[in-house]
Protein backbone atom coordinates (compact mmCIF):
# COMPACT_ATOMS: atom_id res chain seq x y z
CA UNK A 1 0.00 0.00 0.00
CA UNK A 2 1.54 3.32 -1.06
CA UNK A 3 -0.61 5.19 1.46
CA UNK A 4 -2.17 4.31 4.81
CA UNK A 5 -4.58 6.40 6.83
CA UNK A 6 -4.89 7.16 10.50
CA UNK A 7 -7.59 9.21 12.08
CA UNK A 8 -7.09 11.66 14.94
CA UNK A 9 -10.50 13.14 15.71
CA UNK A 10 -11.30 15.49 12.78
CA UNK A 11 -7.78 15.18 11.44
CA UNK A 12 -6.88 12.57 8.84
CA UNK A 13 -3.23 11.58 8.53
CA UNK A 14 -2.16 10.06 5.21
CA UNK A 15 1.17 8.31 5.49
CA UNK A 16 2.73 8.16 2.02
CA UNK A 17 5.27 5.45 1.27
CA UNK A 18 7.95 4.87 -1.36
CA UNK A 19 8.64 6.88 -4.49
CA UNK A 20 6.39 9.77 -5.51
CA UNK A 21 6.88 10.29 -9.23
CA UNK A 22 4.35 10.69 -12.05
CA UNK A 23 3.85 6.90 -12.22
CA UNK A 24 3.12 6.57 -8.50
CA UNK A 25 1.12 9.80 -8.19
CA UNK A 26 -1.89 8.43 -10.09
CA UNK A 27 -2.83 5.64 -7.65
CA UNK A 28 -1.91 7.86 -4.68
CA UNK A 29 -4.25 10.56 -5.89
CA UNK A 30 -7.09 8.06 -6.35
CA UNK A 31 -6.70 6.54 -2.90
CA UNK A 32 -6.37 9.85 -1.08
CA UNK A 33 -9.30 11.40 -2.94
CA UNK A 34 -11.59 8.43 -2.29
CA UNK A 35 -10.81 8.63 1.39
CA UNK A 36 -11.12 12.38 1.85
CA UNK A 37 -14.29 12.60 -0.26
CA UNK A 38 -15.85 10.09 2.15
CA UNK A 39 -14.41 11.56 5.38
CA UNK A 40 -14.40 15.28 4.59
CA UNK A 41 -11.69 15.88 7.25
CA UNK A 42 -11.25 19.41 8.54
CA UNK A 43 -7.50 18.79 8.46
CA UNK A 44 -5.59 16.49 6.12
CA UNK A 45 -1.99 15.83 7.03
CA UNK A 46 0.22 14.39 4.30
CA UNK A 47 3.15 12.68 5.97
CA UNK A 48 6.33 12.21 3.90
CA UNK A 49 8.62 10.48 6.41
CA UNK A 50 8.53 7.19 4.46
CA UNK A 51 8.96 8.80 1.05
CA UNK A 52 12.22 7.70 -0.58
CA UNK A 53 12.03 9.82 -3.74
CA UNK A 54 9.95 12.76 -4.92
CA UNK A 55 9.91 15.03 -7.97
CA UNK A 56 7.54 17.81 -9.05
CA UNK A 57 4.73 15.25 -9.40
CA UNK A 58 4.60 15.30 -5.60
CA UNK A 59 3.97 19.04 -5.65
CA UNK A 60 1.15 18.51 -8.15
CA UNK A 61 -0.27 15.86 -5.82
CA UNK A 62 -0.24 18.29 -2.88
CA UNK A 63 -1.76 21.15 -4.89
CA UNK A 64 -4.52 18.94 -6.28
CA UNK A 65 -5.49 17.67 -2.80
CA UNK A 66 -5.49 21.25 -1.54
CA UNK A 67 -8.01 22.24 -4.20
CA UNK A 68 -10.30 19.37 -3.26
CA UNK A 69 -10.05 20.01 0.50
CA UNK A 70 -10.90 23.63 -0.06
CA UNK A 71 -14.33 22.70 -1.44
CA UNK A 72 -15.43 21.92 2.16
CA UNK A 73 -13.05 24.34 3.87
CA UNK A 74 -10.51 21.68 4.92
CA UNK A 75 -6.92 22.58 5.79
CA UNK A 76 -3.71 20.96 4.67
CA UNK A 77 -0.60 20.04 6.68
CA UNK A 78 2.70 18.59 5.46
CA UNK A 79 4.98 16.66 7.78
CA UNK A 80 8.06 14.45 7.78
CA UNK A 81 9.66 16.13 4.77
CA UNK A 82 13.33 15.41 4.07
CA UNK A 83 15.59 18.28 3.08
CA UNK A 84 15.25 17.34 -0.62
CA UNK A 85 11.47 17.06 -0.48
CA UNK A 86 11.28 20.41 1.27
CA UNK A 87 13.55 22.02 -1.32
CA UNK A 88 11.19 20.93 -4.10
CA UNK A 89 8.10 22.03 -2.18
CA UNK A 90 9.66 25.44 -1.55
CA UNK A 91 10.11 26.09 -5.28
CA UNK A 92 6.32 26.14 -5.51
CA UNK A 93 5.70 28.44 -2.56
CA UNK A 94 3.62 25.66 -1.00
CA UNK A 95 3.98 27.24 2.47
CA UNK A 96 1.27 29.66 1.35
CA UNK A 97 -1.35 26.94 1.12
CA UNK A 98 -0.19 24.34 3.63
CA UNK A 99 1.18 24.33 7.17
CA UNK A 100 4.61 22.72 7.33
CA UNK A 101 4.95 20.63 10.49
CA UNK A 102 8.49 20.08 11.74
CA UNK A 103 9.43 17.55 14.40
CA UNK A 104 9.51 18.60 17.98
CA UNK A 105 12.20 16.79 19.96
CA UNK A 106 14.30 16.22 16.85
CA UNK A 107 17.24 14.93 18.89
CA UNK A 108 16.53 11.37 17.79
CA UNK A 109 16.56 12.41 14.15
CA UNK A 110 19.81 14.33 14.57
CA UNK A 111 21.47 11.33 16.17
CA UNK A 112 20.32 8.98 13.40
CA UNK A 113 21.57 11.32 10.69
CA UNK A 114 24.91 11.64 12.42
CA UNK A 115 25.34 7.88 12.63
CA UNK A 116 24.34 7.39 9.00
CA UNK A 117 26.75 10.09 7.85
CA UNK A 118 29.97 8.18 8.56
CA UNK B 119 36.06 18.52 -24.22
CA UNK B 120 35.77 14.87 -25.25
CA UNK B 121 33.90 12.59 -22.86
CA UNK B 122 35.78 9.78 -21.14
CA UNK B 123 32.86 7.54 -21.94
CA UNK B 124 29.25 7.60 -22.97
CA UNK B 125 26.15 5.51 -22.26
CA UNK B 126 23.06 5.33 -24.46
CA UNK B 127 19.67 4.10 -23.48
CA UNK B 128 16.42 3.96 -25.46
CA UNK B 129 13.10 3.38 -23.72
CA UNK B 130 9.40 3.59 -24.44
CA UNK B 131 7.47 6.52 -23.01
CA UNK B 132 5.65 4.50 -20.37
CA UNK B 133 5.43 5.85 -16.85
CA UNK B 134 6.72 2.59 -15.38
CA UNK B 135 10.08 3.45 -17.03
CA UNK B 136 10.54 6.68 -15.04
CA UNK B 137 12.08 4.87 -12.09
CA UNK B 138 14.22 2.71 -14.40
CA UNK B 139 15.59 5.72 -16.31
CA UNK B 140 16.70 7.64 -13.23
CA UNK B 141 18.17 4.50 -11.64
CA UNK B 142 20.13 3.65 -14.81
CA UNK B 143 21.60 7.15 -15.16
CA UNK B 144 22.45 7.27 -11.48
CA UNK B 145 24.18 3.87 -11.66
CA UNK B 146 26.25 5.07 -14.62
CA UNK B 147 27.22 8.25 -12.75
CA UNK B 148 28.45 6.19 -9.80
CA UNK B 149 31.87 5.77 -11.42
CA UNK B 150 32.55 9.43 -10.52
CA UNK B 151 32.17 8.51 -6.84
CA UNK B 152 29.41 11.07 -6.25
CA UNK B 153 28.03 12.00 -2.85
CA UNK B 154 24.60 10.71 -1.85
CA UNK B 155 23.24 14.21 -2.37
CA UNK B 156 24.76 14.62 -5.85
CA UNK B 157 23.20 11.33 -6.94
CA UNK B 158 19.86 12.25 -5.47
CA UNK B 159 19.91 15.62 -7.29
CA UNK B 160 20.75 13.87 -10.55
CA UNK B 161 17.93 11.33 -10.15
CA UNK B 162 15.44 14.11 -9.48
CA UNK B 163 16.48 16.18 -12.53
CA UNK B 164 16.45 13.13 -14.83
CA UNK B 165 13.03 12.14 -13.53
CA UNK B 166 11.65 15.57 -14.50
CA UNK B 167 12.98 15.45 -18.05
CA UNK B 168 11.85 11.85 -18.67
CA UNK B 169 8.38 12.55 -17.22
CA UNK B 170 8.01 15.53 -19.55
CA UNK B 171 8.62 13.26 -22.57
CA UNK B 172 5.89 10.93 -21.32
CA UNK B 173 3.23 13.45 -20.28
CA UNK B 174 3.86 16.22 -22.83
CA UNK B 175 5.92 15.14 -25.85
CA UNK B 176 4.01 11.89 -26.44
CA UNK B 177 0.87 12.99 -24.70
CA UNK B 178 -1.67 10.61 -26.20
CA UNK B 179 0.68 8.06 -27.64
CA UNK B 180 3.72 5.96 -26.87
CA UNK B 181 7.00 7.04 -28.40
CA UNK B 182 10.68 6.49 -27.81
CA UNK B 183 12.92 8.38 -25.40
CA UNK B 184 16.65 8.59 -26.14
CA UNK B 185 19.00 9.09 -23.22
CA UNK B 186 22.72 9.76 -23.62
CA UNK B 187 24.89 10.22 -20.56
CA UNK B 188 28.54 11.27 -20.67
CA UNK B 189 31.37 11.44 -18.18
CA UNK B 190 34.03 14.12 -18.78
CA UNK B 191 37.63 14.08 -17.55
CA UNK B 192 37.10 17.12 -15.31
CA UNK B 193 34.29 15.44 -13.36
CA UNK B 194 31.47 16.98 -15.38
CA UNK B 195 28.52 14.69 -16.03
CA UNK B 196 25.95 15.33 -18.72
CA UNK B 197 22.73 13.60 -19.65
CA UNK B 198 20.67 14.35 -22.72
CA UNK B 199 17.01 13.32 -22.75
CA UNK B 200 15.54 13.53 -26.23
CA UNK B 201 12.12 12.82 -27.70
CA UNK B 202 10.55 12.97 -31.15
CA UNK B 203 7.29 14.34 -29.80
CA UNK B 204 5.27 17.53 -30.23
CA UNK B 205 8.02 20.03 -29.39
CA UNK B 206 7.74 23.25 -27.37
CA UNK B 207 6.45 26.43 -28.97
CA UNK B 208 8.02 28.93 -26.56
CA UNK B 209 10.87 27.40 -24.58
CA UNK B 210 11.55 30.49 -22.49
CA UNK B 211 7.96 30.60 -21.34
CA UNK B 212 7.83 26.83 -20.73
CA UNK B 213 10.81 27.18 -18.40
CA UNK B 214 9.16 29.80 -16.20
CA UNK B 215 8.31 28.39 -12.76
CA UNK B 216 4.64 27.39 -12.40
CA UNK B 217 4.02 27.49 -16.16
CA UNK B 218 2.20 24.38 -17.33
CA UNK B 219 0.00 23.44 -20.27
CA UNK B 220 -1.55 20.56 -18.33
CA UNK B 221 -3.48 22.23 -15.49
CA UNK B 222 -4.81 20.31 -12.51
CA UNK B 223 -2.32 17.64 -11.43
CA UNK B 224 0.84 19.34 -12.73
CA UNK B 225 2.63 22.06 -10.79
CA UNK B 226 4.62 23.51 -13.68
CA UNK B 227 7.82 23.05 -11.73
CA UNK B 228 9.73 20.47 -13.77
CA UNK B 229 12.16 22.90 -15.39
CA UNK B 230 12.59 24.84 -12.13
CA UNK B 231 13.55 21.59 -10.40
CA UNK B 232 15.97 20.65 -13.21
CA UNK B 233 17.64 24.06 -12.93
CA UNK B 234 17.85 23.93 -9.17
CA UNK B 235 19.18 20.33 -9.04
CA UNK B 236 21.79 20.58 -11.79
CA UNK B 237 24.40 23.16 -12.78
CA UNK B 238 23.09 23.93 -16.26
CA UNK B 239 20.07 22.99 -18.36
CA UNK B 240 20.05 23.34 -22.13
CA UNK B 241 16.84 22.95 -24.10
CA UNK B 242 16.50 22.63 -27.86
CA UNK B 243 13.07 22.13 -29.30
CA UNK B 244 11.38 22.19 -32.69
CA UNK B 245 7.59 22.12 -32.88
CA UNK B 246 6.44 18.90 -34.54
CA UNK B 247 9.95 17.41 -34.40
CA UNK B 248 10.79 17.01 -30.73
CA UNK B 249 12.80 18.25 -27.80
CA UNK B 250 16.24 17.63 -26.35
CA UNK B 251 17.02 18.59 -22.77
CA UNK B 252 20.64 18.36 -21.62
CA UNK B 253 21.44 18.46 -17.92
CA UNK B 254 24.98 19.22 -16.77
CA UNK B 255 26.15 18.47 -13.28
CA UNK B 256 29.64 18.70 -11.89
CA UNK B 257 30.35 15.74 -9.62
CA UNK B 258 32.74 16.82 -6.90
CA UNK B 259 32.44 13.47 -5.24
CA UNK B 260 33.29 12.13 -1.85
CA UNK B 261 37.04 12.79 -2.11
CA UNK B 262 37.04 16.00 -0.03
CA UNK B 263 34.18 14.95 2.23
Ligand SMILES: Nc1ncnc2c1ncn2[C@@H]1O[C@H](COP(=O)(O)OP(=O)(O)OP(=O)(O)O)[C@@H](O)[C@H]1O
Nearest residue numbers: 056170174175212218219224225226227228229249
Ligand atom coordinates in the same frame (compact mmCIF):
# COMPACT_ATOMS: atom_id res chain seq x y z
N1 LIG C 1 9.54 17.16 -23.80
C1 LIG C 1 8.55 18.07 -23.93
N2 LIG C 1 7.78 18.07 -25.05
C2 LIG C 1 6.79 18.98 -25.20
N3 LIG C 1 6.47 19.93 -24.29
C3 LIG C 1 7.20 19.97 -23.15
C4 LIG C 1 8.26 19.05 -22.91
N4 LIG C 1 8.82 19.35 -21.71
C5 LIG C 1 8.11 20.40 -21.23
N5 LIG C 1 7.14 20.79 -22.09
C6 LIG C 1 6.21 21.94 -21.91
O1 LIG C 1 6.77 22.80 -20.94
C7 LIG C 1 5.85 23.01 -19.86
C8 LIG C 1 6.60 23.17 -18.55
O2 LIG C 1 7.27 21.96 -18.19
P1 LIG C 1 7.54 21.67 -16.64
O3 LIG C 1 8.17 20.34 -16.52
O4 LIG C 1 8.29 22.83 -16.09
O5 LIG C 1 6.09 21.68 -15.99
P2 LIG C 1 4.95 20.56 -16.12
O6 LIG C 1 5.51 19.32 -16.70
O7 LIG C 1 3.81 21.16 -16.83
O8 LIG C 1 4.55 20.32 -14.59
P3 LIG C 1 5.40 19.44 -13.52
O9 LIG C 1 6.73 19.15 -14.14
O10 LIG C 1 5.49 20.29 -12.32
O11 LIG C 1 4.60 18.21 -13.30
C9 LIG C 1 4.92 21.82 -19.90
O12 LIG C 1 3.66 22.10 -19.35
C10 LIG C 1 4.84 21.55 -21.42
O13 LIG C 1 3.93 22.42 -22.04
Ligand SMILES: [Mg+2]
Nearest residue numbers: 166170228229
Ligand atom coordinates in the same frame (compact mmCIF):
# COMPACT_ATOMS: atom_id res chain seq x y z
MG1 LIG D 1 7.22 18.44 -15.95
